[in-house]
Amino acid sequence: xELRVENLSVARGGITVLEGVGFTLRDGRALVxxxxxxxxxxxxxxxxAGLQPAVAGTLSVESDAIAxxxxxxxxxxxxxxxxxxxxxxxxxxxxxxxxxxxxxxxTALRDRHAANLSAGQKRRLGLARLLVTGRPIWVLDExxxxxxxxSAALFGDVLRDHMGKGGSALIATHIDLGLEAEVLELAxxxxxxxxxxxxxxxxxxxxxx
Amino acid sequence: MIALxxxxxxxxxxxxxxxxxxxxxxxxxxxxxxxxxxxxxxxxARIAPGILWVxxxxxxLLSLDRLFALDFExxxxxxxxxxxxxxxxxxxxxxxxxxxxxxxxxxLVAPFLGVLLNLPAPGYVWLVVSLALGTPALSVIGxxxxxxxxxxxxxGLLLSLLVLPLYVPTLIFGAEAVKRGAEGxxxxxxLALLAAITAGAAALLxxxxxxxxxxxxx
Numbered sequence: 001x002e003l004r005v006e007n008l009s010v011a012r013g014g015i016t017v018l019e020g021v022g023f024t025l026r027d028g029r030a031l032v033x034x035x036x037x038x039x040x041x042x043x044x045x046x047x048x049a050g051l052q053p054a055v056a057g058t059l060s061v062e063s064d065a066i067a068x069x070x071x072x073x074x075x076x077x078x079x080x081x082x083x084x085x086x087x088x089x090x091x092x093x094x095x096x097x098x099x100x101x102x103x104x105x106x107t108a109l110r111d112r113h114a115a116n117l118s119a120g121q122k123r124r125l126g127l128a129r130l131l132v133t134g135r136p137i138w139v140l141d142e143x144x145x146x147x148x149x150x151s152a153a154l155f156g157d158v159l160r161d162h163m164g165k166g167g168s169a170l171i172a173t174h175i176d177l178g179l180e181a182e183v184l185e186l187a188x189x190x191x192x193x194x195x196x197x198x199x200x201x202x203x204x205x206x207x208x209x
Numbered sequence: 210m211i212a213l214x215x216x217x218x219x220x221x222x223x224x225x226x227x228x229x230x231x232x233x234x235x236x237x238x239x240x241x242x243x244x245x246x247x248x249x250x251x252x253x254a255r256i257a258p259g260i261l262w263v264x265x266x267x268x269x270l271l272s273l274d275r276l277f278a279l280d281f282e283x284x285x286x287x288x289x290x291x292x293x294x295x296x297x298x299x300x301x302x303x304x305x306x307x308x309x310x311x312x313x314x315x316x317l318v319a320p321f322l323g324v325l326l327n328l329p330a331p332g333y334v335w336l337v338v339s340l341a342l343g344t345p346a347l348s349v350i351g352x353x354x355x356x357x358x359x360x361x362x363x364x365g366l367l368l369s370l371l372v373l374p375l376y377v378p379t380l381i382f383g384a385e386a387v388k389r390g391a392e393g394x395x396x397x398x399x400l401a402l403l404a405a406i407t408a409g410a411a412a413l414l415x416x417x418x419x420x421x422x423x424x425x426x427x
Contacts, residue, residue, distance in 0.1 A: 049291050052427040068291045072284025076216065078223040083216075090212030091292050129288075 001065045001136040002026055003170065005048070008057035009191070012043045016055055016191040023184055025137065030159065030169040030179050035186030041172040042071075042141055044186070048170060049139050067135035069143060073126025077115035081106055081125055084114055089132040100131035103158060105151075119146040127155055130162075138162065138169040144177070152177065210294055210302055217306035227275060231268040231311040232318060238264035239322035250327045257326035258336070258387035264322075265315045265340060266347060266376050272311055273351040273372065274358070274365035276303055277422065281359050290426060296419040304352035304415070305345075312344030328391060335390025339403060343383040346407040349414050350375045356418035360425045378406055 003025040010018050017040035025031050033041050047054050048061075049068035075084050085097050101107045104124045114122065123146050130138050138159075144152045156177040159169055163179075171181070221228040242260050243253055280286040289299050319340055320333045328336065354372035358364035386399040 046287075051287060051290060064293060066291065068288065070284050070287055072282075072287070074280075074283055074285030074288040076220055076283070076285070078220050079216065083219070087212050087216045088288075088292075091289075091294060093293070 001062060001166075001168070003048070003061045003065070003137055003168070004059075006058045006060075008044075008047070008059060009055040010040060010043045010047045010052075011055045012040065017043055018186060018189045019056075019191045021057070021186070021189045025168050025170055027136070027166045027168055028163050030163060030171060030181035032179075032181045032183045033170070033172040033186055034174065034183055039186045039190060041186060045139050045141050045170065045172055046070075061137065065135055065137045066139055067130050067133040067137070068139045068141075069126060069130055070141050071145065073122050074129070075114040075117075075122055075125060078113060080111050080113055081117070082110040084125060085128055085132060088129045092133045092135075094132050094134040096132055096134075100128045103131060104128040105154060120148055120151055123147055124151060124155075127158070131158070136167045138167065138171075140169060140171045140173070142172055144173060144175045210298055213289075213294070213299065213302045214306050214309075217303060218309065221306070221310040227272045228310045231271050232314050234271055235264050235268040235315055235318065236322065238267070239325050243325060253327040254329050254391070257323060257328040258332065258391060259384045260326060261319055261322060261328070261336060262339075262343075262380055262384040262387065265312075265319065265344065266373075266380055268315055269311050269344065269347040269351060270369055270372060272307065273355050274368050276307055276352055276355040277359040278355070278364065286359070286422070287426065290423070296422060297415045300352055300356065300415040300418040300422070301349075301411070304348045304411075307352065308345050308348040312340070312348055316340040316344055328387075331393050332387055332391030335396050335400075336387045339383045339386040339390075339396075339400060342400060342403045342407055343379050346379050346403075346410045347376060349407075349410040350379075353410075353414040353418045353421070356421040356425070359422060379403065382406065 006022045008021045009016055021044060023031060033044065035041055046052050048059060049066055082097060082101065085100060089095060089097050101110055104127060106124055106128060109117065109121060114125065117125065127143060143155060147155065152175060156179060159177060159179060162169065239261065246252060277286060280289065290296055316337060319336050323333055323336055351372055354368050357371060358368045361367065382399040382403040386396045386403060389399065390396045
């Protein structure tokens with residue numbers, strides 16, 4: 001279940017933001033993506049997760065290997081914690097809702113409606129979904145947003161367990177999760193100004209010179 | 210997939226889910242029309258099939274903008290796209306859930322509202338049959354419209370403008386079947402065409418809607 005990315009270019013809103021990105025994510029490893037706001041971390045993760053096509057380059061991964069967790073947790077406010085998680089378990093055809101709730105420290109809240117959870121509790125429930133997908137490669141976009149320190153540490157433990165079982169994770173985060181992870185700095189892959197832009201400037205440059 | 214159906218149904222019947230909204234709207238239309246048109250039985254009987262069908266169509270439209278927009282806002286649409294069930298099936302199931310909470314109840318209460326509009330006695334059975342055959346098409350066509358406008362802020366109005374013209378054939382054949390039934394004429398042709406629209410929409414539009422969602426999520 002290796003994720004291999006070669007010479008990948010990704011675009012947001014029709015504008016290429018990253019070019020020539022390449023990395024390999026092996027079983028049991030984690031790769032942390034770093035870079036300033038707007039550099040294209042989310043765009044890269046969405047491309048890897050299959051939500052949008054790549055502009056160029058190759059992305060080789062088995063289609064049923066990836067579990068994606070975005071900024072939004074995908075929770076339904078009128079369903080209870082257990083119902084929310086049970087839905088995703090049914091979609092992925094797995095069991096282990098109770099174990100996942102226990103692991104993310106949510107068992108006491110299992111019958112509470114998601115509308116009545118705090119932001120951090122919602123986030124923990126959103127991350128518990130990863131445990132019930134049963135998928136080996138986790139693609140995580142800022143997973144620790146709105147988590148307190150102890151919850152972030154808890155999630156770090158969950159990630160270590162996952163990697164210990166041969167899983168892997170591609171994470172965009174600025175927080176140290178206490179993982180032995182490689183770090184990929186994305187700023188050097190920032191797309192150069194598009195060819196169209198250069199022509200545009202040149203076309204006017206002649207007139208104004 | 211059953212899980213998705215159950216989830217949508219649960220959400221619809223719980224607080225703020227919108228179940229009953231379409232029904233109440235349908236009821237109000239059927240009550241208001243006699244007040245506006247006047248109490249002459251013959252006039253009401255003549256317009257009853259059309260009013261009931263237009264009412265059902267507008268009631269159906271009311272809850273369409275929530276079909277994908279809510280899932281888009283809370284991020285679950287992204288997660289469903291990356292989940293192991295095909296997006297076409299997600300669309301079909303959500304349209305079916307929409308029909309179960311709007312189209313089906315509308316079909317069941319329509320005969321009672323027919324009384325308010327003085328629908329002639331032979332028309333009742335054709336009213337129920339035509340709504341049962343036609344309302345699934347309203348939900349599926351609506352799902353396609355909702356997929357086209359997902360991600361747009363205030364997409365509800367645009368959705369109505371897109372979807373209402375597509376509802377025209379269903380409306381024409383549905384109301385025609387009831388009218389002919391009420392006059393004791395043969396209803397086979399409009400009902401067959403109505404069923405054909407529903408079958409065609411249910412077979413093709415989930416694919417179109419799924420493609421539209423994929424493009425809108427980019």
